[in-house]
Amino acid sequence: MTARIVVLASGNGSNLQALLDAIRSGSLNAEVVGVISDRPTARALARATDAGIPAVALPIEASEARADYDARLAQFTAGFAPDFVVLVGWMRLLTMSFLSHHSQRVVNLHPALPGEFPGTHAIERALQAHQRVGLDRTGVMVHFVPDEGVDDGPVIATVEVPIQPDDTLASLEQRVHAAEHALLVQAIRQLVGSPAV
Numbered sequence: 017m018t019a020r021i022v023v024l025a026s027g028n029g030s031n032l033q034a035l036l037d038a039i040r041s042g043s044l045n046a047e048v049v050g051v052i053s054d055r056p057t058a059r060a061l062a063r064a065t066d067a068g069i070p071a072v073a074l075p076i077e078a079s080e081a082r083a084d085y086d087a088r089l090a091q092f093t094a095g096f097a098p099d100f101v102v103l104v105g106w107m108r109l110l111t112m113s114f115l116s117h118h119s120q121r122v123v124n125l126h127p128a129l130p131g132e133f134p135g136t137h138a139i140e141r142a143l144q145a146h147q148r149v150g151l152d153r154t155g156v157m158v159h160f161v162p163d164e165g166v167d168d169g170p171v172i173a174t175v176e177v178p179i180q181p182d183d184t185l186a187s188l189e190q191r192v193h194a195a196e197h198a199l200l201v202q203a204i205r206q207l208v209g210s211p212a213v
């Protein structure tokens with residue numbers, strides 16, 4: 017059976033694109049059945065539309081409590097009957113009011129190794145650690161999201177990314193993004209199984 021994936025994305029969606037490209041090339045046995053963004057202008061939504069996938073803009077309302085928004089998001093997501101919900105550049109913390117509805121199937125991508133640089137600007141903070149204390153590698157991880165911990169949970173896959181002495185933020189970001197495009201596809205393949213040959 018082909019696994020059904022809902023992607024939650026707040027921004028550019030280059031990792032969503034990596035999933036779509038892998039699916040189209042036949043190297044990933046999955047279907048992205050819906051893409052939801054909290055930001056109506058997110059490029060991720062345009063990428064979904066271009067691929068013929070339902071794209072839903074679901075911004076939080078001015079007076080809406082986080083838990084209420086998350087319950088609404090959980091309901092929309094459930095409407096797609098996903099096997100997995102994959103967070104790619106989803107920049108809102110999910111509360112249990114979302115997670116309890118999608119227990120065991122929420123997966124997050126983060127541009128750092130487990131326990132390092134949770135939250136935003138992880139790549140920039142790794143570069144600063146390189147400049148301050150000589151950190152010579154950062155990395156990428158894909159993990160399950162069991163609770164409200166930030167970029168934390170049972171690890172599915174990781175890869176290290178070297179930091180070069182002459183790295184700028186742009187060069188390091190480029191290397192990390194290339195690593196995450198590959199790792200995300202590999203991790204989801206691990207979860208859904210290899211395509212039949």
Ligand code: GAR
Binds near residue numbers: 028029136138
């Ligand atoms: C990616 O680097 C992803 O790992 C990061 O946001 C970027 C989204 O890029 N996520 C986090 O930092 C989560 N804490 P994309 O929109 O091009 O896929």
